[in-house]
Amino acid sequence: MSKGNIRQSLLFRTHPGFFRERIAPLFPQVDFRNLKPTDLIRILIQSLWLAVFRTHPQPPRPRVHIRLWRRRMKQWGRRLSRAIPASWRRRMTPIVIRKQMEEIARHDVWANRPMGLVTYLLTVAILLIAIITPFSLLSQLIFMLLLWFIALSVRRIPGNLATMILIVLSAIASGRYLWWRINYTLNWDDMLDLTLGFLLLGAELFAWLVLMLGYFQSARPLQRQPVKLPDDLSQWPSVDIFIPTYNEPLDVVRPTVHAALAMDWPSEKLNVYVLDDGKRPEFREFAEQAGARYMIRPDNSHAKAGNLNHALARTEGEFVAIFDCDHIPTRSFLQVNMGWFLVDPKLALMQTPHHFFSPDPFERNLGNFGVVPNENELFYGLVQDGNDLWNATFFCGSCAVLRRKPLEEIGGIAVETVTEDAHTALRMHRLGYNSAYLKIPQAAGLATESFSAHVGQRIRWARGMIQIFRLDNPLLGKGLSLPQRLCYGNAMLHFLSGVPRLIFLSAPLAFLLLHSYIIYAPALLILMYVAPHIIHASITNSRIQGKYRYSFWAEIYETALAWYIARPTTTALINPHKGSFNVTAKGGLVPEEHFDWSISKPFLVLVVLNLLGLVVGLWRLVDGPDHEVNTVLINLGWGSYNLMILGAALAVAVEARQVRHAHRVEFSMPAALLLPDERYLKAEVRDFSLGGMNIHCDERSDCYVGMPLKILLRAGIRSFAFPATVVRSRGGLLGVKFQELTAQQEAELVQCTFSRADIWTGWAAKRPLDRPLTSLKEVLAKGLSGYHRLFHFAFPRHAQPLIGQARGFLGYLATYLPRQPVPGP
Secondary structure (H helix, E strand, O other): OOHHHHHHOHHHOOOOOHHHHHHHHHOOOOOOOOOOHHHHHHHHHHHHHHHHHOOOOOOOOOHHHHHHHHHHHHHHHHHHHHHOOHHHHHHOOHHHHHHHHHHHHHOOHHHOHHHHHHHHHHHHHHHHHHHHOOOOHHHHHHHHHHHHHHHHHHOOOOOHHHHHHHHHHHHHHHHHHHHHHHHHOOOOOOHHHHHHHHHHHHHHHHHHHHHHHHHHHHOOOOOOOOOOOOOOHHHOOOEEEEEEEOOOOHHHHHHHHHHHHOOOOOHHHEEEEEEEOOOOHHHHHHHHHHOOEEEOOOOOOOHHHHHHHHHHOOOOOOEEEEOOOOOEEOOOHHHHHOHHHHHOOOEEEEEOOOEEOOOOHHHHHHOOOOOOOOOOHHHHHHHHHHHHHOOOOOOOOOOEEEEHHHHHHOOOOOOOOOOHHHHHHHHHHHOOOEEEEOOOOOEEEOOOOOHHHHHHHHHHHHHHHHHHHHHOOOOOOOOOOHHHHHHHHHHHHHOOOHHHHHHHHHOHHHHHOOOOOOOOOOHHHHHHHHHHHHHHHHHHHHHHHOOOOOOOHHHHHHHHHHHHHHHHHHHHHHOOOOOOOOOOOOOOOEOOOEEOOOOOHHHHHHHHHHHHHHHHHHHHHHHOOHHHHHHHHHHHHHHHHHHHHHHHHHHHOEEOOEOOOOOOEEEEEEEEEEOOOOOEEEEEEEEEOOOEEEEEOOOHHHOOOOOEEEEEEEEOOEEEEEEEEEEEEEOOEEEEEEOOOOHHHHHHHHHHOOOOOOOOOOOOOOOOOOOHHHHHHHHHHHHHHHHHHHHHHHOHHHHHHHHHHHHHHHHHHHOOOOOOOOOOO
16 A cells, blocks of 8 residues: 555544644653654553543643533523423423323223224324435434434333333334335445345344334233132132153153142142153153153154143043143142133133243353343243233243133144144134233243253244244134234244344445445435434333343344244245254253354354454455445444354353252242251251252351251241251351152152242342343443353463463553552651
8 A cells, every 4th residue: 555545544534733732742751753662552551541540631621611501501591491481380390291191191092992093093194204204414313313302201201101102203213214225225226236235124124023013012011910719619620730741851850740739729620640752661650659640642743732632632621731841830820820711711821921940041151140131031021911912822832721622622732833832822812712921920940951952942933933824824814803913923023033133244244345335325324314213222122121131132142043043934934844843951961161163153154254344344444435434434333243242142152061950049938957956946048959958047056067957948837847968058058958858858848949839929020120231231241252252162272371471461561551659658
C-alpha cells in the first residue's frame, strides 16, 4: 500500500492538531520526536490507566456552556408548566398517571363486544398508518426517539395495559422496518445481491411472524388456580397412573413408583402401573414388592405411544395420569389437578409443568444452574399459560391427567408421528374437548445428561412437530378455533427456526467476503430502521418473558440447535413419514470433562468463516473506499456479535464433569438427629438426595466424621428415622450419607423429600427479573469463555505455558504503570 493510500486510510482520519493539542500536553516529559519502544509501551499503559482510573488531571471542560444550557432548559420547563392549568398539572403527575393506567387495565375491553371490536379496528388502522407512512431521515429519527420515550415510560407500570402498549410500539417499529426492507432495500440490478437479499429478508419475515405470534400467545397468561375437590370422597373419580419405561435403570424408576404410590388419594381408586417395554425381571420383582402393577406387551410397536395404548385397553380408571419414569410426582398431584375435571365435563386434559431438579447441558456446561432460567422455563412458565387462555394447552407426554372417554374417542394416543403427545391434544381439540394448564410444579425429573442427548431429544421434537404440520395441519381442517390454530402453528414454526438462524449467523459474510449488498441502503438509514425494531422487541419481550427467559439467551439456545434441527425439519417437510422414536437417556454420568468435537463441527465451521470475514472486513476498513466505512463497521459489529454467540455454543459443547449418581436438591426443612447415646439434636436440612443430606446443626461438637446416627424427618403427621453416617463436618454443616436402606425405608425417604407438596413451589422465587444489558454482558462473557475452553482442549500442551507467558508479559507491562505516591505518616 502506497504512502498516499495510507494517508487516506482510517488510521490518519483525525484532526491534524488533535495529537499536538490533546495528547502531547498529557506527557510533557516525553520527547515524541525520539520515541523508544519502551517509551511507547509506557505511554500506551499510562493512557489506559488514566482512562480507567482518571488519576491525571483532565483538560478543562466548557462547564459554563453546560450550565447555561441547563438553566435555559429549566426556564423553558417553568414557562411550560405555568401555561398548563393547575388542575391539569395535578392530573399529570407520574403517580396519578400510573394509577389511571392501572384502573384502565382492570377493565376488559371485550366486556362490551361492539366497543371491543371498534377499539381493535382503530388500533389496526393506526398501526397501518404508522407503518406505511414514509419519513425523511430526520423524521424517522424523531419518530424513533418518541417511540423509545413512550416505551421507557410505561415499561415499569404494572398491569396488562402497559404490556399491550409495548406490543403496539414493537409492532409499529418492526412493521416499519419490514415495510422499508421490502420496498426500498433490494438491489434488483444485481442477481447475487437480490438472491442473498431475498434469503435474509425471508429469515427476517419468519422471525417477525414468530415474534408477533409470540406476543399473541403469551401477552395475557390465564394463571389458572386449582379447584377444591368435594369433601365426600365417594365423589372422587378413579385414576390409573401409567409409568412407561424402556431402557432406564431401576434407580431412576424406583423413586417415581414410590412417589406415585404415596399420593394423597383413596387407595381403592388409585392404581399404579409400571409399563416395561424392556421386559426386565428385576422391574417385575420391584413392582410386586412395592405394590404396583407390572405390565408388558408382546412387541414394542409405536414405542411409548404403543406402550400407553396397550395399557389403556387393559385398564378401567375414569382418568389416566402419565409420568415419564424419571418424573417424581408430589403427594398432592391429584388433589391439585382433579378438581377442574369435576367442574368442566368437557375437560379432557390437565397439563402441569415439566420441572427438572438436575441441570440440563446448557446449565451444567455454562455454570448457571438456578441463576438463569433454563431453556424449558419459557414454554412451561409462560407459553403454556398463554395457550390456556385460548383453550390450546398442549399435552407434553408426562405430568398430565387425561379423561379416558375422549382419549378412547380419538383411538388412544396418536401413533402417526414421533411427538405423540402434541398430536393427541390436537385430535381432542378437534372434537371440541377442552384443555387446561396449571402452572404449579407438581412433579420433577432429570434433565438430559449430555449435550448430544439434548440435541437428539430436540431433533425428535422438531421432526414430530413438522410431521404433524404435514399430516394433520392445524391451520386446516375442522374443529379448531382461530386462536387454537395460531397457537399450534406458532409451536410448529418454532422448530423451523434452524435455517433462519443459520442465515443470520452467516449474513454479514455476504458483504465482508462477497462484497454483496444484501441490504441495499446507506448504513445510517439501516441503523435508523433496524435499531427501533431490535430495541423494542427486546424491551417488550423482557417485559413479558422477564421471569422465564432472560434477554439474548435465546440466541445461545437457538444457535446451539440450529444446524441439527434444520436438517430433520427440512426432511420432514418433504417426507413426513421418515424418522423414528428415540428414548432420551437419563441418569448417566460424565466421568471427565471433555470437549465434544463431533457435535461442535458446525459451530467451528461458522467460527472460521466469521473470523475470515472479520479479517477481510478490517482490511476493507483500512484500504477500502471512504463511502463504505460505515457499512463495513456495521457488518464487523454484526460478525463480532455472531462470534460471541458461537463461542457460547462452543462452551455448551464442553461437557462438565458429572459423577453424582443422585442429584442434590436445595431445600430447607426441619429435622432432628438421634445420636448413639440416645440424645436428640435439633437440625435443619439444607439440601438432600437419595444418597445423603447436608444438615445444619448448631450443636456440632458432639458429631464427628464416621459417627453413626439417625435422621428424623416428617411426612405429614408421621415421623421416620433413617440410618446415616457423618462423612463431613465443617463449621455448623454436617454432610451425612445414608446407610443401606431397606425398600420400605427408601419409600419413606421419598415421601419425606421428593413427595412433599411444597418441594418445588418456591424454586425460582429469589431469582431476579431480566435486566437486558446485564444479560447481554453475561452472554458475551460466556462467548469469551467458550473460546478459552476451545483453546484449552485444542492445545492442551501449550495452553498453560501460553497462559503463564501472558501473565508474565502483563506483569512486565505493569512495571510501567504510574505508581500512586505512598502517603506519609
